[in-house]
Amino acid sequence: MTLLIDRKEDVQFGVMENKSWRKPVYETHGLNLWYGTTHALKNIDLSINEKEVTAIIGPSGCGKSTYLKTLNRMVEMVPNVHISGSLSFKGENILDKSMPVELLRSKVGMVFQKPNPFPKSIFENVAFGPKIHGIRNKAMLEKIVQESLEKAALWDEVKDRLHTSAYGLSGGQQQRLCIARCLAVDPEVILMDEPTSALDPVSTLKVEELIDSIKNDVTIAIVTHNMQQAARISDRTAFFLNGDVIECDATSKIFNNPSDKLTDDYINGRFG
């Protein structure tokens, strides 16, 4: 156990406790989700707080991605999905169909496991969001692209090849490009689904640093299968198992002194 505590301190974990006053951005109550007859989320109660990094961990198939995709209603893309319960974003129930998903999604960015840039130039990738939301002014777009790439710590690497294909970038650069693409519409929340699991160590580090650098401006929910990563970068951690939230608490608490035996077993690699 000592190992993990040691590592926490390396990444200045102490701040966390001060954050407990933060107000929730998302509040989930009794959320159930079925894919056809598969009950993928079972009566979830969970909050995600403003300007915190919330890590979601759990074994494969436990519903992590599903939960994340519910937060921006991307999960509705799957046919035959049924949702019940309540899920509010800044006090507004987003499961209510009257809320336009486009508006929600422009406020809630998403980054996926595999980098998924569009087969367009780097510039066009970042400008995509602003453009579809109606910003046409060229100078304005240039400004947004530059700012977003700077925030994503990618500007210096790509500023000379903005108009070349995004596919020419390395995997890690592509993933940061995807984050830049999110940042370009000035989101309030960014959802990340195992954003580093396809990346090499160096790129992983860069993405983690990037998360660290934006977390004062944006709320972040991140799914990861790497427990050390969760421990390093998150303020709070939620442990999912079989569609249930087994435990959700401050990260230091989860990793050092989990309340649930299952959490303990999982954290310590006894399964999964």
Added chain:
Amino acid sequence: MTLLIDRKEDVQFGVMENKSWRKPVYETHGLNLWYGTTHALKNIDLSINEKEVTAIIGPSGCGKSTYLKTLNRMVEMVPNVHISGSLSFKGENILDKSMPVELLRSKVGMVFQKPNPFPKSIFENVAFGPKIHGIRNKAMLEKIVQESLEKAALWDEVKDRLHTSAYGLSGGQQQRLCIARCLAVDPEVILMDEPTSALDPVSTLKVEELIDSIKNDVTIAIVTHNMQQAARISDRTAFFLNGDVIECDATSKIFNNPSDKLTDDYINGRFG
């Protein structure tokens, strides 16, 4: 660090040192492999010893599966694969094309990440290998099927439904069925590629127990992304990174006192 040492002791790791006299089944020298222009294995030197469990760990894409598939030449299924260097199985160079792969593969079984039973009955699945190798006698086949299923700790669960489709089994049962299918041809080596990563905790445990129970008879090479699993079940561990073997040593050594900084970083989740 203490954490891991503690856990080692739980699974009686002490035996390992006594095994160092074991003779190598596989010897790899300067093995290089290219997929087209991708250099997937770079000058690998590695031995796999008789009746030991060798774990192969490393981040995604480092060449673990590729190396494993080279051991039974399944890798040649991929078009445009080029191999150089030497790889001997019990003293015979198996990269030499004059050796029929069918013979090699009947001695070297393989278990895959996702259970892949044939769309046939449970019985037919297990009898498949013996049948293609010319065993037609019904009583003989029945005996082989029963013994293999018993070794795979599956007999009791399926003995009443031998002639029903293998697809009716749970994921964990299917995986054990695949192991039984290997055992039916009495292999000398079994190669396992993340055999438990698609399984639930309970099934994982069963497969691990199964590995433990057969390891006195068969040589096992197992790829796993779960470091605790490697620590629990293996005698030796090889750490791959970017197509290279960074370090290969007794498991206790690797996990407690790795010689290489990279190994240490990986084991402790600093990347991957």
Added chain:
Amino acid sequence: MHINHDITENSEKSIRELIEQKRQQRNFKEMFEKSIPTFLFLIASISILTTIGIIYTLLSETIEFFKRVPMTDFFTGTVLKPLSQTPEFGVLPLIMGTLTSSVIAMLVAAPIGLMSAIYLSQYASDKVRKVFKPLLELLAGIPTIVYGFFAFTFVTPLLRQLIPGLEATNILSPGIVMGVMIIPMIASLSEDAMSSVPNSMREGALGLGATKLEVTRKVVIPAALSGIIASFVLGISRAIGETMIVTIASGSTKNFTFDITQSMQTMTAYIVEVTGGDAATGSTIYYSLYAVAMTLFVFTLLMNLLARRISRKFREEY
């Protein structure tokens, strides 16, 4: 960076505010967006209109035909003499011609197509496949009129040297050529079926030391069986509907026979004969055209439904 006053003005606002502002002006776009599904649905319904058109056209004239010729005469008659002084309208000779030529075609296409599929999907190296597949596709792309010409000017004379007694127009030659035409279709559909057998299953068998032949016979073909059968059924359907090859090479004798060395007429060739020939609108022969076309349509429809059923079952397996 050069900044014009437009942005300076805009950049007072954050991106978010800009986006919100743009949202207010989106009414027209939203209406446009909302109308798209309806518009596309209308386009998609053209295919349904086509079906309705076909069925309506065929059915209305067929009904007229059956007012003049009893249905039983049509479906059980073995004599077709539409223009004779004492006309007879038995469709059986045409059905016989159609089935005979289709069976011959399948006897050629099924084994050769399947073996080609096996070769391409299981044995051929990537390079070989890259050369052979487009060549086979070429075979599929050759217009049927060209096959007809080939059957008539080359295959028939060749066969006549091998088979004494083979008539100058016969059902054998176009049958064989139709078979050749269908080979690529069966090859490619069966290949699809075999390649969609998960690789893991193939690996499982190979890992046990099975040879490619054993993997193919014991794992791949059983697993792909319904897909393969579906490809055969589609092949038959294609043969039944084929027109130009038989029109050119099998003559127009309305023979009710099993003798493949003789000239026979298929349903499709009959339609060509009647439309290209002396069919006066309003005559019984003219209506017989629709009755035969309807029969042909029903035949191929049943085949397609069957193939679809079989292959759906196949797809459910994985």
Added chain:
Amino acid sequence: ACGTDENQSENSNATELEGSVVIDGSGTVYPLMAKIAEEYMINEQGNVSVEVSRAGTSAGFKKFLVENGTDFNDASRQIKDEEAAEADALGIEVKELKVALDGLTFVINKENDWAKELTPEQLISIFKADGGVTKWSDINPEWPDTEIKPMGPNENHGTYEFFYENVLEKQDLADTVNLQQDYSTLVNLVAEDKNGIAFFGFGYYVNNTDKLQAVHVDFGNGPVEPSLDTIAEDGDYADFTRPVFTYLNVNHATDKPQVLDYAVYLMNNVNNFAGEAGFAPIPEAEVEENIEFLNGLTK
């Protein structure tokens, strides 16, 4: 093949015509009509499009006898009373134009060295039902003891009708007669079959003399070989000769100058092209008569 466009406008008539002339009908007449149409477009009126189809005589009449139907209908038989009545009902004035003479020719295989000469009675016995002849030896015991393979064009064709009505005199055809839609099929069948015998228009024989030989028919005055001379109006083969026609929609001819112009050209030239297309010419007097009629329409 082209390039003559400029010359033709020079030597054409004073008036430049355009528009189309639509011709359908008999397949037998088609080759003759196509040749004349082509020459007309090359030498006379380059901007007129003369389209020639060949749905067959009766099908052609159906397209001819409707409002805005075809301008001409080729026919290898005379218009039937019903058809004429229908024209009257529609107010279509129809003018029959005889264009050529065709000899019904019986062809046999090149290797057939016995049945080179036959009488009409022998021919009838081969083709009619219960004619008592199925083998060559039934006609002449010295001839081979093999089945005769009679064949001919099917009921779609005016040629069939002529054979059935004028030769067989409406007696039934034997079931064994192999009736085909396409003349090319018949040519091939006989060319490949030693025992084959078929009948069709002279044109299909004369273009295939390398593959077929024609039966010389003995009408009582010794065997006559069908040829352009013998099939003429009062030639020795006249018994098996029939006239072929085209029918003009007179209303169209008065409304559309190009139709009339073509009709005149047609009549002026039928006899020049007949031989080339395998037909015998018609008497000049008949031609003159028709041209006079057409000229009458101009006023």
Added chain:
Amino acid sequence: MVRRIKFRLALNNLSKYIFLLATLFGLLVLSVLIYRVVADGIGWLNFDFLTGKLSTQPERAGIMGAILGTFWLMLVVTPVTMFIGVGTAIYLELYAKKGKIQSFIETNISNLAGVPSIVYGILGLTVFARAMNLGNIALAGGLTMSLLILPIVIVASQEALRAVPSPLGEASYGMGATKWQTIKNVILPVALPSILTGAILSLSRAIGETAPLVVIGIPALLIPFPGSIFDKFTVLPMQIYYWTLDSSLTAEYANLAAATIIVLLLCLLVLNSTAIVIRNKFQKQY
């Protein structure tokens, strides 16, 4: 065991050659066919033949009319099938709810794909040529051909759309793009090469198709070049058909038919190669 393996391997090798022979059979027929056609027709293939007007005399017959007719036909078929085909595919893949209507339309399309071409000819004759009173002009032929190949274009476009990696669409939706924005900006551009490949292959089917036009009725002699889609027309395969039929009247027509086949096959070869080039160029880019 080793002996058995030798036997099994031998059997494996033997069957490999049998399968290879079967594959080669098709290719053998292909080469004989091409050889025969070229041998018969190449001597007649020259500039005058390609650019000349149709004629009853073989020496001066040309196929420019048929080439232009094919062109006008395609000028109808291409936009009609692309518009309806891609539109239908987008509806089915991206808009239609997976349910009864969608599966009804899909079943319907797959059945239409199996309807013999001659039946489309009857439909075209009844609806376009007669009911709409278009007669046998290129527009009527083109619309008939469009209906004929529409199912193929739809299915090919559906496959192309389905093959667009879902992460791309997800990325776009995740940015708050509307459905149509996502389709227009992301999905269609990515699917376009495959859609084009499928469309080109189906168009080549329309170019080679004869039966429906036989039913609609194409004049056997049509000398003037068609000048628009409203003119009567003939196409290459029809010319081959007529010349094959008339070869018993004029033997050289068989050579003309063969020469026309060469031209037709070359057209198709060019189209198919274009399709293959497009496919290979854009394959596996994502």
